[in-house]
Amino acid sequence: MTEAHPSARSVAVGGDRPYAITIGPGLLDDGALLAAPVRGNAAMIVSDRNVAPLYAQRVADALRAARPGLHVHTHVLPAGEAAKTLAHFTEVVNALADARLRRDATLFALGGGVIGDLAGFAAACWMRGIDCVQLPTTLLAMVDSSVGGKTAVDLPQGKNLVGAFHPPRAVIADTGALRTLPARELRAGLAEVVKYGALGDAAFLDWLDDNADALLAMDDAALAEAIARSCAHKAAIVERDPFEHGERALLNLGHTFGHAIETEQGYDGLNHGEAVAVGMVLAARLSEALGFAKTEDGDRLRALLQRFGLPVALPPGLDPGRLVAHMRLDKKAQAGGLRFVVWDGIGRARVLADVPESAVIEVLRAG
Ligand SMILES: NC(=O)c1ccc[n+]([C@@H]2O[C@H](COP(=O)([O-])OP(=O)(O)OC[C@H]3O[C@@H](n4cnc5c(N)ncnc54)[C@H](O)[C@@H]3O)[C@@H](O)[C@H]2O)c1
Known part of the structure; x- marks a missing residue:
């Protein structure tokens, strides 16, 4: 105030x-x-x-x-x-x-x-x-x-x-x-807002579902609420881990896939938020494939992103092998293997190192 x-x-x-x-x-x-x-x-x-x-x-x-x-x-x-x-x-x-x-x-x-x-x-x-x-x-x-x-x-x-x-x-x-702000840029920001719900706050996902129309209509009160809740979430994580030695890496949910898509498209295809939206859906699918999360949770995330007009599938023509090659070069990858933020369902994310490339390729093929 x-x-x-x-x-x-x-x-x-x-x-x-x-x-x-x-x-x-x-x-x-x-x-x-x-x-x-x-x-x-x-x-x-x-x-x-x-x-x-x-x-x-x-x-x-x-x-x-x-x-x-x-x-x-x-x-x-x-x-x-x-x-x-x-x-x-x-x-x-x-x-x-x-x-x-x-x-x-x-x-x-x-x-x-x-x-x-x-x-x-x-x-x-x-x-x-x-x-x-x-x-x-x-x-x-x-x-x-x-x-x-x-x-x-x-x-x-x-x-x-x-x-x-x-x-x-x-x-x-x-x-x-x-x-x-162009509508496409607003939607890109909504992908990051959804990310906070997917990461740690299932009640926030419910709120986003209930308020999707108000947010898309740029209602000031709904926007301020979504921004304040998102910032509070990020602030709590950043306070505990300012230099990304641990927990802060969770904020990269969907980003390993997303960055690979952006790089492969030469930053001329999906924008950052759109790529993160697709990346979050793929991260949920990877979590399912590895036996951590239920299909319903991934479906729910996908439906909410779609409601915000965001893409939820890999754009056609992207080669899974090339995307994995970009992931190996990502600065968030560490020596020894591919690292992803996976989840055990909505609100429960964690970082997983040494994810087998075969599982990632499989998810990208199904894409
Ligand atoms: N530092 C961090 O923690 C962090 C986190 C996430 C993303 N990023 C970075 O953020 C960047 C993406 O940011 P972005 O999506 O805001 O992109 P952007 O800054 O390129 O803005 C998107 C477009 O909207 C225009 N624009 C901005 N505000 C406007 C307004 N009010 N009205 C009309 N047009 C407006 C801009 O000129 C631009 O063309 C990437 O470089 C990414 O790496 C940084």
Whole structure:
């Protein structure tokens, strides 16, 4: 809750560097909320070419109104995963240097997960780390990438290979920004929301079933509830395992399959959330094949994803052998064999190492 937005929700993330996630409509105009984490007298908004024309000026105006004298710079990057490169990272740190931003400056990452990851990484590196406030504008970024402090850019050799853990100073999620989000991107975010239910909270899956229509119609209250519950789930895991030495890996449910699909399609087919949706169904099927989970649980997950308009089967033409080859190279795979998040049914996931390739190929063939 904030003074200007009494309906806003708040989720606390604990650990060594605690911060708050504030969720609600209209927050990008809430200058007091935006300026609260700012320590020095300079800030830079980093955004992309789709998001900046919609929201960057509003954020800058709100910040200046709340903190007269604050120098607010803006840097705009191309949109999309293809921009998450070391070259654009260099562009951002050069912009920070040109603007002479110092250690007490604040970087605002205004956009989806691509901007959050790239700008967050620039904040982690500039002057060995300046404050970053995440202003996620996609559902995926609101429920996943803006929370937990993982930042990165991609290399030609693979996704997210260069990065740092750099928790934000604050996360401010304006659900109103989702109104301009393409429908396909909203659905991609819903895949990650479903993931939290599949991972640890069967009651949340029931709630999603009951509220699917409201979510698809972008009802503010339903969206805020889904985002707050998802963030609370992620926050609890990240607090216990900030550097992904154990439990945090569960958040990758569906991702081993999903990343392989994205890589094989050259990031030009299913988007991340869609690939994760297919990946979760395949992970459920793998769990069944290995004798851990019941078919009904996989069917239930599949039906809910389908209700959100997400793909639930492998796109045609993908070769199982090539997908497994990508999985071997995935940085989440460890020496010694393929590693998957499997489940013993809804709400009970675990990491399984050394999964036999033959079982994975079988699931992909049935795909
Ligand atoms: N750091 C983490 O923990 C973590 C977790 C999950 C995913 N990720 C990363 O997140 C990225 C995917 O994020 P994404 O799905 O948000 O993609 P994205 O940032 O590319 O955004 C998707 C598209 O929507 C546009 N957009 C964003 N907000 C908009 C709005 N409000 N209105 C209109 N258009 C808007 C963007 O310009 C882009 O074209 C991947 O790079 C992935 O690796 C990181």
